[in-house]
Amino acid sequence: MNESIEILIVEFCLLIILGIFASYISERINKPIKIPEIFTLIVLGILAGPVFHIFDLSTLDPATYQHLIHFLISVCLLTLLFEGGFNLHFREFLKNLRLIGILATAGVLITTAGVGFVIHYITGIELIYCLLIGAILAATDPASVIALGRSLKLPKELTTTLEGESSYNDATSIILFFVILSVIMGESFSLSASSLEFIKMLLGGIFVGAVFGLIVNEILKRNKNENYTIWLTILLAVLSFFIAEHFEVSGVIACVTAGMVISAARSDTLSPREYRAVLDFWEFARFGANSVIFLVLGTLMKIDYLTHYFALGVLVVFVLIILRFIIVEIASFGMKMKRAWKIAIVWAGLRGSVPMLLVATVVALGIKGHDAIAGIVASVVFLSIAIQGLTSAPLIEKLNIGKISKSEEKYEEMKAHYRVLKAGRESLKNKLDDELIDEVIYNSISGEIENEINLIEEKIDSAVGREKKLKEKDILQTKVAIYEDMIAKIREEFMSGALSDAAYRDLREEMDKKLLKAALELKKLG
Structure with missing residues (x-):
C-alpha cells in the first residue's frame, strides 16, 4: 500500500480515537462546568494539528489539500x-417558516x-474584502447549532427553528460569498443576476431534495x-447533496429537504422497527461526523492566527451577537415569542464548519490578503464556539428553558x-397480516398489549391538576391542527368545483368559528 495512504488511514484512526476521547471528557466534566462536546473536539483538534502535528495536512500539495478538506466537510x-x-418536525417547521425565512435571508x-x-x-482593510469576511461569517453553522441544540435538550419548537435556520441560511451566505468573490476577481456585478442565482440555488435545492425524497419514499413503500x-x-443523502451541487444548486438545501420528505411520510413508508433502525444509524453517523468535522476544524487553525487576531475576534463575536439580536427582533416582530426564547436564538448563532470551508476556498485561490482573512475567520470561529458554546448551558438554565415540572414529566x-404500546400493537398486526405469526401467538401477545394500553388510558383520563391541564392543552392543539387541515380540504373542494360559492362560505364560516374557539381556549391555557 502507498505509504502516504497508510499515514492518512492511521491519522483518521487517531481522529476516531480523539472523537471518542472528547465525548468521554465532555461526559465526565459536563455536570460541574458544562463544557459542550464541540468545544472539547475543536481544542483536541488544535492540539492534534498545529501543536503536536499528529494530524498534519500541511504536507499535502495545495490541490489535494483543498479537495480533501472539501470532501471531508x-x-x-x-x-x-x-x-x-429527518428529525426536523415538519409541522413545527411550517409553523415557524416566516421566522426561519427572515433569519436565513x-x-x-x-x-x-x-x-x-x-x-x-x-483595520482599514479594503471594504470589499471586509464584506467578503462578513459573508463568510454570516452563516450560523449547521454542525455547531445542531450539536448545541441537541446537547441542551431545548424545546421542540425552538430546536426546529434553530436547525431550520442554520440549515437554510447557508445557501444565502454561500451565494453572497461567491457574488462578492466574483467582484474581487474582476467580474461585473449585477443585482438582478445575483438575485436570480440565489432563487435558482434555493428552489433548485428544494426541487432536487423533494424529487429524490419522493422517489425513495415510493421505493420504501414497496x-x-x-x-x-x-x-x-x-x-438518498449522498445523491441529493452531490447531484444538487453538480447542477450548481444548493446541496445543503437538497439534503435537508430530502430528510424532511422521508420523515414526513415515515408512517406510510417505514415500519416502527425500520424507523428505529434508521434513527439509530443516523444518530450514530451524526456522532461520527460531528467528531470528525470539529477535530478537522481544529487542525486547520493556526496558533499565530488565533493569538494575532484574538482581540479583533472577540469584538467581531460580540458584533455578531448584537446584529443577531436586532435580526431576531425584526424577524419575530408581531409574533408572541417569549423573551427567553429570543435570547436563546440569539446566543445559539454559532459559527463553525461552513466559514472554515469558505475561507479554505479563499486561501486556495490566493486572494489578496488571504492570510488576514483566514486569521480573522479562524479566530472568530474558535471564539464563537468558546464564548457562546461554553456559556449556552448555564444561560439556558438561567432562562429556565426546557425545564418541566415532575407532573409534566410524568404526563x-x-x-x-x-405511543410505544400502540406502535407495538401495529407491528404485531403487520406480522399477522404478513403471515409471520399465527392467530394463537397474535391473540396471546395482543391481549397483554391491550391490557397495558387500557391501563395507561385510565391513568391519562384520570389526570388531575397540572397533568389535567396538559391533557386539555394536547386536545386543543390537536383540534387546532385538525381544523386547519379541514379548512385546507374545504378550499381544495371549492377549487375543484365540488362546492358552490354559498356552500363554501357556509362550511368555511362554520370551521373558522370552531378553529377560533379552540385557538382562544388554547391561548387561555398558556
Missing part, C-alpha cells in the same frame, strides 16, 4: 444535515454588511427487505408509553 455536513432534516445580508463595515473601520432501508437513506412519560 461535505460528507460530514450532508450527514448532519440529512439527520437534522435578511439576517445574512444584515450580518454581512454590519461585520464588513466594523472590520473595515477598525421494499419488503428491512436490510435495504438504511442503505436507501444513505444513497409526558405516560404519553410516550402509550
